Amino acid sequence: MNTIKLGLVFRILLVTGLLTLLSSHPAVAAGSLAGNARQGEAAPAGSYLATPSDSALATPFTIPELPEGSTPPTLDGACGKSEYYGGLITGFTDGPSGTGTGIVYLLHDATNLYMCIQSPVGTDSARFDSLYLDPQGDGSTYTFANPNDFSLRLDFDGNKNTFVGDGAANGWTDVSDPDNNLWKGLATTGSSGDVAEYLLPLANFNIYNCVTLFGIAGYHHWFSTTGDDYGWPSGQYFDQPGTWQPVVLGGSGCGYAGNLAYVYKNNTADAISFFNSLSSFGYTVTLVPLSSVLATDFSQFDLTVIADDTGDLNIWGDPPSDTAAQVAQIVASNKPILGLGEGGYAFFGRLALYIGWVNGWHGPEDYVTRAAGSPPAIFSGVGPDPVQYTTSPTNSVGIDTAISHPANVTLMAMEYPPVDLQPHATIIQQGCRMLWGNSGNPNLMTEDGYQLFRNTVSYTRRLNCISWSIFLPMVMH
Numbered sequence: 001m002n003t004i005k006l007g008l009v010f011r012i013l014l015v016t017g018l019l020t021l022l023s024s025h026p027a028v029a030a031g032s033l034a035g036n037a038r039q040g041e042a043a044p045a046g047s048y049l050a051t052p053s054d055s056a057l058a059t060p061f062t063i064p065e066l067p068e069g070s071t072p073p074t075l076d077g078a079c080g081k082s083e084y085y086g087g088l089i090t091g092f093t094d095g096p097s098g099t100g101t102g103i104v105y106l107l108h109d110a111t112n113l114y115m116c117i118q119s120p121v122g123t124d125s126a127r128f129d130s131l132y133l134d135p136q137g138d139g140s141t142y143t144f145a146n147p148n149d150f151s152l153r154l155d156f157d158g159n160k161n162t163f164v165g166d167g168a169a170n171g172w173t174d175v176s177d178p179d180n181n182l183w184k185g186l187a188t189t190g191s192s193g194d195v196a197e198y199l200l201p202l203a204n205f206n207i208y209n210c211v212t213l214f215g216i217a218g219y220h221h222w223f224s225t226t227g228d229d230y231g232w233p234s235g236q237y238f239d240q241p242g243t244w245q246p247v248v249l250g251g252s253g254c255g256y257a258g259n260l261a262y263v264y265k266n267n268t269a270d271a272i273s274f275f276n277s278l279s280s281f282g283y284t285v286t287l288v289p290l291s292s293v294l295a296t297d298f299s300q301f302d303l304t305v306i307a308d309d310t311g312d313l314n315i316w317g318d319p320p321s322d323t324a325a326q327v328a329q330i331v332a333s334n335k336p337i338l339g340l341g342e343g344g345y346a347f348f349g350r351l352a353l354y355i356g357w358v359n360g361w362h363g364p365e366d367y368v369t370r371a372a373g374s375p376p377a378i379f380s381g382v383g384p385d386p387v388q389y390t391t392s393p394t395n396s397v398g399i400d401t402a403i404s405h406p407a408n409v410t411l412m413a414m415e416y417p418p419v420d421l422q423p424h425a426t427i428i429q430q431g432c433r434m435l436w437g438n439s440g441n442p443n444l445m446t447e448d449g450y451q452l453f454r455n456t457v458s459y460t461r462r463l464n465c466i467s468w469s470i471f472l473p474m475v476m477h
Contacts, residue, residue, distance in 0.1 A: 064088065065250030068209070069107040072114065075199045077188035079105050079116030087114075088247075092232035094119045095223030104218045104232045108249050110209050113200040115218060119230070121194050122223040128155035129187060129196035132244055134215035135205040137276070139241025140268040144169055149241050150205075154187035154196040170239045194220065202249075210254035211280040213272055215244035248279060255284030258302035258461050263288045263330070265343075267309040273441035274305070281454050290318055293326045298333035303461040306330075306339045308439045311346025314357050323350065336432040336463040338456070341439030345397045348433060354405050355428050355435040361400070364393030365438065368426050368452075371411035377459050378412050378427070381451045386416040389449030390440050397437035398424030406430065412456070427456060432465035 066088055073083045081089065087107030094102035100120035107114045117129050133150040145151070145165025151172055153161045162179040163172040184199040207214055219231030219238050229238065237243040260283045264271045271287055278285045288296050290310060298304055310316060317323040327350045330337065339347050339355075348356025369385040370378075379387075398415045401423045412427035412434075426437040436456055445453060 064245070064247050065254070066106055066108055066113075066247045068110055068249070068251040069114075072109040072112065073105075073107060073116070073197070075114075075184055075186055075197055077186040077195050077197050078192060079118055079195060079197055084114070084116065090232055092218075092230065093235060094220055094230040095122060095228060096120065097224075098230070100230075102220055102230060102232070106216075106247075108202070108209075110249070110251060111202060113202055113207065113249075114198065115200075115216070116195065116197040117218045117220060118192065119194045119220040119223075121189055122220070124222045124224055124226070124228070125157075126155070126226070127194070127220070127222040128153050129194070130154075130219050130221060130238070131185075131196075131198050131200075132215075132217040132219065132238060132241070133200070133205065134241040134244055135207055135212070137213035137215055137246055137272055138269065139215045139244060140272070142167075143240055143242070144171060145239050145241055147173070151238075152183055152185065152198060152200075154185045154198075156187050156189045156194060158187075160185055165239070165241075172239075207249065208280075209249045209251050210282070211248070211276065213246055213248050213275050213279070215241050215246050217244040254279075255282065257282030257458070259284045259286070259300065260457075260461075261286050261288050261296070261298060261301040261304045262307060263290065263293060263304060263310060264307035265290050265309045267307065270307060270309065270441040273443050274307070277442040277450070277453075278305075278457065281457060283457075290326065293317070293329050294322065296329070298330050298335065301333070301335060303336050303338060303457070304330055304333070305457075306337060306344045306347045308341030308343045310343035312342050313346060314349055316343065316346040316350050327351070334465045336434070336460050336465060338434045338436060338460045340436050341395065341397060344435050345437070348430075348435060351433075353430050353433060354409055355399055355430045355433065359399050359403070360397045360437070361424060362395065362397055365396035365398070365415055365426060366390045366393045367416040368413040369416045371414050371425060371427075373410070374412045375410070375459065378455050379452065380455055382448045382455070387413075387448050387452065388446050389452055390438060390444050391446055392444070394438055394440035394444055396426055396439060397435070398426050399428050399435065399437070401425050401428075413452070427452075429460075429463075432460075432463040434460040434463070 067086050069086050084105040084107050087105060090104050092102050094100040102119040105116040115131050131152040136148055144167055146167050147164045149165040151163040160180060161174060161176045164175050165171060166173050182204045187196040217231060217233060217238060219229055221229045223230060231238060233245045234243040260278055262274055262285055275285050275287060317326040345356055345360055367386045367388050401411055408431045410429040411425045412429060415424045415426050428435050442450060
């Protein structure tokens with residue numbers, strides 16, 4: 001690492017939908033995907049059934065947790081509030097001609113995912129329902145469904161078909177022969193309407209309780225003629241996973257490690273990767289876009305994570321008007337902060353900390369070594385030095401440790417090999433702030449790197465934010 005960074009090339013990502021949906025789609029932005037109503041309560045057309053626990057889901061930036069039911073539904077092509085009691089229930093506009101109301105029911109039992117779509121009876125004999133599934137939850141990074149996305153179709157003549165996307169508009173490939181055994185379903189029509197009920201073994205789709213962020217949608221297709229489609233959540237973009245509802249499976253064991261905020265700008269691919277990894281560590285994760293920092297109470301979190309894409313050098317947040325207020329809103333909680341890569345470095349620079357701008361240099365790194373005096377907890381379960389922590393060299397910030405540094409600074413991990421005998425720390429703590437200098441997301445980490453990151457999060461989350469001095473920045477290298 002021997003180049004001084006004078007300007008970071010901004011990475012341009014396609015951010016159509018999935019996490020943008022959390023703040024822009026009317027239904028989701030209202031935070032209205034909530035638990036089942038009390039038995040006997042009616043759902044207004046197009047609205048979500050509510051319970052007194054609504055406030056827990058009211059923020060638009062919390063991925064809705066799909067509740068774990070006490071009694072699994074029976075796969076019989078019939079559904080209702082009593083059978084899906086405790087689950088998530090939502091209404092959507094349906095036929096005829098947009099005047100009817102359909103209902104989607106969702107529940108899981110930690111082994112299977114259950115979904116039921118109940119609609120007015122359609123008139124086209126070829127009509128069908130489809131459950132759309134993005135098991136990876138990465139639909140915001142492309143436009144049309146790809147081969148990892150599913151359309152699970154049931155028609156009302158008893159047929160069942162499995163399709164996967166082909167990357168084109170309304171492009172689907174029939175994979176029923178090998179993949180129909182991945183799931184079960186039953187569709188019926190009668191006095192209760194058109195009903196399609198699904199049972200998906202979670203393991204078949206690599207979906208895990210508390211951990212996996214995935215996208216899901218339900219549609220009632222060809223109500224009166226080909227193309228007369230209705231569904232949830234968007235009602236029209238059934239071939240675009242970025243418009244499907246992102247959810248994570250909830251349960252009694254979820255979030256046991258703490259409550260985290262992840263502040264990001266627009267890099268949804270990184271946000272998904274960190275969400276999945278942090279959730280797998282046992283944390284409840286709230287995704288907070290920069291645009292909503294001023295409306296977020298950070299005192300509710302045990303730790304705030306500042307994403308790499310939130311800043312560059314001396315620029316952080318939404319300058320020029322909101323930066324100072326955004327920084328103050330986060331810091332006012334007096335809770336630990338973990339800064340990632342360039343964004344973390346810029347954020348700590350706004351606080352005039354030694355571990356922030358202007359005390360770093362920048363370049364590709366993939367190896368670190370233990371710093372002298374590093375707490376054993378940071379490298380617990382990690383292999384011997386030098387440690388390869390990313391699969392290939394990835395942009396990283398290193399803090400110059402040759403210059404005098406404050407007493408509340410602890411070196412955790414050093415760049416390897418050092419360049420021109422100039423020691424720089426890639427992981428470094430100051431008070432209750434920690435800089436993880438690497439810009440890569442967990443998908444780029446090695447097994448040792450993943451463990452090192454997990455240890456760093458756990459260690460930082462337990463730091464005690466007492467009154468500590470603010471130190472002036474040092475000379476830039």
